[in-house]
Amino acid sequence: MDNQKFFCPNCGKPISKSDIFCPECGFNVKKYLAGLQAKSTNHSNNDPQRPTQSAPTQPSSSAEPTASPEQPHRRTPRQAMKPWQVISVVVVFIILIGGYLFLNHYYGKTATADRLVTAIKQDEGKTVASLVKSNDPSFKITSSSVEPLITYYSQNKDQLAKLKGQLTSTGYVNDHLAFVNSGHKFLLFDNYQLKFKTIYPEIQTNRAGAKLKVNGKVLSNKIGTTNPKKIGPCMPGEYTVQTSDTVNGHKLVNNGKYAWIDPTSDDENISLDLQTISYTIKGQAGSTVFLSGKKIGTLNKSGFYDIKEYPFSQDMTVQLSMKTASGKVVNSDKTKIDMSMDGSTVTPVFSGFASTDDVSDLINNIWGDISDGTVTDADSANDDDFDDYFTGGSTSIIYQDLLKMVDSYQKNDHIDDYEMEPTIKKVVPYDTGQTMVTYDIKYTFDNGSHDHIQVFEYEAIIQKSGDNYKMKTNRLTNKVSDYDKD
Structure with a gap:
């Protein structure tokens, strides 16, 4: 090889001694050669026994090759990562971190509780089964065996809403249900489950x-x-x-x-005894009777229907359906039947409508205040809060007409005294929040020498107002009788 040529100590490629840097790997050739020269000089100066070397001569072809200087250790050069490799590493790193964060949230207490509540709400038995755990090894958890839990919460929406809060707070639901961390998923994440105690009825x-x-x-x-x-x-x-x-x-x-x-x-x-029961259902004549959801007949003209020796059931209920005076069909509340009602009369209640007792209290209060002299004019009516009995208060036409009527009696010289006696005849649902009542008022006028008696029939609409009932309309429909009595 040419004396000006040698191998790069770093990458091993042939280079020239006149090169400052290796064209292949960038190694500092000039600095390296200077270092060798200095080292050689120092070695010669420190060894007095060593003869001075003459200028090198070209060896003959038959001579043994002279030993070359000791070559430095060659290192494999680092190759820079290509862009796609860098991007791949970053993507994998992001996926790993993102996956961990997602699964850590997914298996967290709140997220697991949300999945459980949603699965119950949507009747997903398989999902519910995966999120529950039994204290009883003999209980086999399947999508069908968890249906009773789903059924309960599906029919008790208020308890389902309450359940979510219980799971995410203390985890305690009741003595049979608790939301607990039962181990780990993939050795890293929480494993929350609804643990339950089995029952043996x-x-x-x-x-x-x-x-x-x-x-x-x-x-x-x-x-x-x-x-x-x-x-x-x-x-x-x-x-x-x-x-x-x-x-x-x-x-x-x-x-x-x-x-x-x-x-x-x-x-x-x-x-669960197998028994029979007899009772009478009472309500508006013509109303349809439903026994445990099944139509069995209608109330007779007197408003009654007899149940005789009927097989008793723990979930037996009675319900009435009727068309109101306004033409709307309404259903009563379901009345649960138990054996204590055997031989009794059952009157289903229509929610939002006034009962006979509610109507009787209102009618008696209105006409009683007029009859006993509590209300004799506008001033006494105001003092007695008489207008509270009517929708619209003192602006009610009924209120104003009754005061005029009382005022006319007070000014009539032929009337020494007067009395009004109401009798409730019929109470039926009319429309939403409204009840129709048919009633008689027996007027007794003391004329001194005799009593003049008149009986009139009225039809009124009673309106629910908060927790109370008020009279909305009142219409005279018929004169029942008119006579004198000594």
């Missing part, structure tokens, strides 16, 4: 050989009368329990719904 009936069903599934074809049938393990929730039997060709069925969400030992011991 005991069911008894009064007829040997009766069939027992729970949530539509037959658990026994011959339940005993002395030893209760123990069922379970069951998850807290709502259950429909039915006992049935056929007696003298008549099928007796007792259905009961039980919210075993936090039951006591007494709650879990139930008796």
